[in-house]
Amino acid sequence: MGRERGFVLLEVLAAGLALLVMAMCFHVFAGSAELREADACRVRAVFLARTQFSAAQAAANQKALLAGGYPWQGEAGDLQGGEEVYSVETDVAGAGEGSFKVVVKVAWQGRVRGELELEREVVAHGI
């Protein structure tokens, strides 16, 4: 009858602890990978927004910037980065003589999701 004993508590605890440690390691690793991916998305989003601000500044200097929606000014391929697809919405509001408030919202979807909103005053310089 001695060979028919079940698992003792210690064995179950040891196996459970090992599984818990493995799961925690995986969780930490997956979390750091996701954080890095999210950071990369934010960096790309900042550069996408810079494209819009630069184009808006160029248009303002040429007296060609109008209030309202402002389409994406960069290359279409720039809106795809890694496993994420980006969308850019830009709104231009007149804020006085030759002065505009440009708001750029960048959103991304894919393995990670997120969005970023940046705002800048654009002033037309006399050319």
Next chain:
Amino acid sequence: MGFEKRIEKGESGLAALELMLSLPILALVFVGIAAMVTSAARNYMAQRVQAEVQQEVQQAFMRVVDDCMAATSLRSERDGQYIRLYDGDRLVKLYFVNEDSRRVRKLVENLANFPMTGNHEWAMVEVTSFGAEEVDPLSRPGLYRIWLEAKSTTAGSVPYGLATEIYLPPQGGHP
């Protein structure tokens, strides 16, 4: 008694059948563990390599973009892969891709021995594309597109790139 041994109940050795069953199962378990460890190590390496590629591209690209925006004018040469930055008429900085003695293409600042990328042995980041070009000299003069893309020379690395546009008013903004 002598060498005579009594086999009591529950003290018998492994039977051939038990051995034939348990050995393949043990082998399968060990192969599974080895595959898991190998796969985890490979994924970890790939993640670290990719993280390093991203970090180097981001840092280098930020420096290039900041320097470009601080300049009064920009000239790109050799199909845009050679960027010269000017303060008035004075050349202040030069960025280009240089292939070193180990045939690794690195982004360098001013001199070939000042690499901004690829100087870390772990990932050995190699620049695959870099440059600047004026978006539309006729209708939007002064608007430049700048890009940088790199990948690791280790197997399985995915290229990572950043691009943006900056505006440098023609004639430094003076009419």
